[in-house]
Amino acid sequence: MKNVAYLCMDATGMKTKIVFSEKCLNYGGWHVEGPTRVKMAHDFLKEKNYEFLEPTPASEEDLLRVHEPDYIWNLKKGLVEDSDTPAYDNIFELARLSAGGAMLAAEINGFSIMRPPGHHAGRSGAASGIYTRGFCYLNNVAIAVRALGKPALILDVDGHHGNGTQEIFQSDKKVIYVSLHRYPFYPGTGAYSEGNSMNFPLPADCGEKKYLETLDKALGMVDTGKFKVVAVSAGFDTHRGDLASLGLTEKSYREIGKRIAVLKKPVFFVLEGGYVGEQNGRDIDQLLRGYEGRI
Numbered sequence: 001m002k003n004v005a006y007l008c009m010d011a012t013g014m015k016t017k018i019v020f021s022e023k024c025l026n027y028g029g030w031h032v033e034g035p036t037r038v039k040m041a042h043d044f045l046k047e048k049n050y051e052f053l054e055p056t057p058a059s060e061e062d063l064l065r066v067h068e069p070d071y072i073w074n075l076k077k078g079l080v081e082d083s084d085t086p087a088y089d090n091i092f093e094l095a096r097l098s099a100g101g102a103m104l105a106a107e108i109n110g111f112s113i114m115r116p117p118g119h120h121a122g123r124s125g126a127a128s129g130i131y132t133r134g135f136c137y138l139n140n141v142a143i144a145v146r147a148l149g150k151p152a153l154i155l156d157v158d159g160h161h162g163n164g165t166q167e168i169f170q171s172d173k174k175v176i177y178v179s180l181h182r183y184p185f186y187p188g189t190g191a192y193s194e195g196n197s198m199n200f201p202l203p204a205d206c207g208e209k210k211y212l213e214t215l216d217k218a219l220g221m222v223d224t225g226k227f228k229v230v231a232v233s234a235g236f237d238t239h240r241g242d243l244a245s246l247g248l249t250e251k252s253y254r255e256i257g258k259r260i261a262v263l264k265k266p267v268f269f270v271l272e273g274g275y276v277g278e279q280n281g282r283d284i285d286q287l288l289r290g291y292e293g294r295i
């Protein structure tokens with residue numbers, strides 16, 4: 001009996017918690033970065049018995065550790081818009097809640113599936129001179145890392161280069177940024193490594209073998225003594241056929257999860273891209289199964 005009880009506790013107690021609020025589904029139904037991608041992921045994860053937690057919005061103080069005051073002021077007034085990134089009604093509050101989701105994930109070592117995403121947002125909006133913010137308003141993962149205040153490895157597995165994250169942390173000695181991404185592709189940055197930003201550009205649809213070899217190489221180059229936490233910018237648009245396809249499948253995300261576990265540090269996950277809803281749910285589940293060593 002004792003063994004059974006232990007196994008039951010193990011099966012549920014070890015499972016990464018999901019950070020989510022229904023509020024993130026109430027805007028942008030016409031956009032490719034729309035609510036369906038998160039709603040379907042949520043429903044899939046709920047069916048798989050994940051536990052959910054509601055975030056609270058990040059404070060302005062939290063935002064100002066990452067972004068310039070002028071940019072925050074403009075976002076608050078709804079004055080920030082580009083061809084990819086609309087100034088939705090109430091976008092400041094929506095973006096603050098998504099940033100708060102990343103902060104809660106950092107606190108509990110959970111996985112925030114909140115939208116909007118964040119890794120293209122730089123200090124003052126569009127980063128590194130790129131023409132759009134690529135569906136991003138506030139850099140959620142950066143806000144969470146700064147709030148924690150601990151040396152961090154940010155592992156960005158979204159199919160696009162996180163130009164915002166690179167810009168924010170470029171001269172920050174407490175952060176190592178590692179990104180695997182499709183190149184040449186939007187946003188056009190990340191062709192080579194610069195200081196603490198280690199970039200691994202990959203050709204379109206390179207496939208799992210090449211991807212995992214590159215990930216092993218990248219993580220092998222990182223000094224694990226230099227960070228105390230791993231923040232994963234978890235994008236799934238690398239999935240075969242998605243917006244930034246690198247030809248990955250569900251199984252590939254499980255393999256990525258296993259490699260994150262090998263780092264043996266506290267980890268949290270923040271959703272970036274991934275535009276096929278149910279596929280996102282399956283990929284998140286596989287990533288977490290790989291990370292937690294669950295079957």
Ligand SMILES: [Zn+2]
Binds near residue numbers: 158160235237272273
């Ligand atoms: Zn992406």
